[in-house]
Amino acid sequence: MSTADIGLIGLAVMGSNLALNIAENGYTVAVHNRTASKTDEFVAGAGALRDKIIPQPYLKEFVESIARPRSIIIMVQAGKPVDQTIEQLLPLLDEGDAILECGNANFHDTVRRFEELRPKGIGFLGVGVSGGEEGARHGPSIMVGGSKQQWHNAEKVLTDIAAKFNGESCCAYLGEGGAGHFVKTIHNGIEYADMQMIAEVYAVMRDGLGMNPKACAEVFKEWNKGPLNSYLIEITGHVLDAIDEETGKPLIELILDKAGQKGTGRWSAIAAQELAVPATTIEGAVAARSISALKSERIAAERTYGARTSAKSDVSLETLEKALLAGKIAAYAQGFAVMSKASEENGWDLPLGTIARIWRAGCIIRSRFLDQMAAAYDKGEAVNLLMVPDFVELMKANHGALRQVVAAGALGEFPLPCLSSALAYFDGYRQATGTANLIQGQRDFFGAHGFVIEGRGEDLHYKWPSTLGN
Ligand code: 6PG
Numbered sequence: 001m002s003t004a005d006i007g008l009i010g011l012a013v014m015g016s017n018l019a020l021n022i023a024e025n026g027y028t029v030a031v032h033n034r035t036a037s038k039t040d041e042f043v044a045g046a047g048a049l050r051d052k053i054i055p056q057p058y059l060k061e062f063v064e065s066i067a068r069p070r071s072i073i074i075m076v077q078a079g080k081p082v083d084q085t086i087e088q089l090l091p092l093l094d095e096g097d098a099i100l101e102c103g104n105a106n107f108h109d110t111v112r113r114f115e116e117l118r119p120k121g122i123g124f125l126g127v128g129v130s131g132g133e134e135g136a137r138h139g140p141s142i143m144v145g146g147s148k149q150q151w152h153n154a155e156k157v158l159t160d161i162a163a164k165f166n167g168e169s170c171c172a173y174l175g176e177g178g179a180g181h182f183v184k185t186i187h188n189g190i191e192y193a194d195m196q197m198i199a200e201v202y203a204v205m206r207d208g209l210g211m212n213p214k215a216c217a218e219v220f221k222e223w224n225k226g227p228l229n230s231y232l233i234e235i236t237g238h239v240l241d242a243i244d245e246e247t248g249k250p251l252i253e254l255i256l257d258k259a260g261q262k263g264t265g266r267w268s269a270i271a272a273q274e275l276a277v278p279a280t281t282i283e284g285a286v287a288a289r290s291i292s293a294l295k296s297e298r299i300a301a302e303r304t305y306g307a308r309t310s311a312k313s314d315v316s317l318e319t320l321e322k323a324l325l326a327g328k329i330a331a332y333a334q335g336f337a338v339m340s341k342a343s344e345e346n347g348w349d350l351p352l353g354t355i356a357r358i359w360r361a362g363c364i365i366r367s368r369f370l371d372q373m374a375a376a377y378d379k380g381e382a383v384n385l386l387m388v389p390d391f392v393e394l395m396k397a398n399h400g401a402l403r404q405v406v407a408a409g410a411l412g413e414f415p416l417p418c419l420s421s422a423l424a425y426f427d428g429y430r431q432a433t434g435t436a437n438l439i440q441g442q443r444d445f446f447g448a449h450g451f452v453i454e455g456r457g458e459d460l461h462y463k464w465p466s467t468l469g470n
Contacts, residue, residue: 098123098150123150128184145180163362189268208313230367
């Protein structure tokens, strides 16, 4: 029986597309799925790639058909199914083999699995795979973390199947333990923020400028030729252009305005909070999805308070474009700041320049300015992206537009949680003298928590009056 270069368990959408990608890149891939009929279906649809695929209905034979040291990709539903699959595999593996978990796992689970398997001599790689179905099939961005030794065993396959940007593979090893899945989580946090801000600009177009979906689609297609050039802007043009076959109406007008979320965006917001790194635009995007889920409450509240009645917005399309660019930069700045702090806290030494580079193609947030980010991080310029010369110029040129849109949104009764938070983040970050001194006074008043007076000392206190009278 021929041996496979690599194994893959889990032939749902992402798994089956990744397996076809591996086969198309000339590797022999053994495949297994809990439901054997799924494996049969997959093989039947593999076409010319069939001879690079070894279907294995039984797990033991599946493992035995893979050349050692084995690399076995698992792409099953995040959570318990991953642990169950690992449990079934363990007795069949030999020292030096590795499991590559390529789903959207919570990085805490990845760290736990990495630590549990290490004493058994089994490598564990937590691999973030971004780009959806299309990416899995033709080239995702691949963010690898975990056992460095076993990374080298799988490096060539993963590097070959990843997306390419100017011939460079969008796959990299990012650090031990949960580094890969953590970076994927932050990728998704930025993705949420990006998508939310696009939806907010669409709200101003639709409700403030009275534009129909077709007109909005044309604008996004135009914007995709300029500084906003990115996958999300490109697909937004298609989503707004889509026509429902059944009714002939614009599909966007039929889709219910309740956003789903499988959890990755939320995890990125939790990570930012745990690391005490401000990521208000990412957090705002998660909250916006949660508010969108409150459809019945929103209907009742509109009945109570009345719908927005403000006049048409007088924001120009050019201003919207510039505002979106500024908002995007703030969101990426937040995401990279979270990764930078997490890198310190976890001892990962995350290569931020490499991360920006492997996001230039294949992943959902791929966009034109990631190249500039990569260069900035490589030069070691960036404390925060807002301080990188290229982005300083862009923010100086565009924050006025962001301010205008946020102001128009407030006066026009538009909920713009992410554009507003991006502006507040920018204004807060570049304000040398804020007003947290008042908070320090309040904290010392009720809790004697102390405050600093420069040149006099730390943990100082004041004799506050008693408030017994109130
Ligand atoms: C990617 C996407 C993908 C995402 C799903 C659903 O990078 O390819 O981020 O991994 O998880 O599309 O995500 P949500 O349900 O959280 O929107």
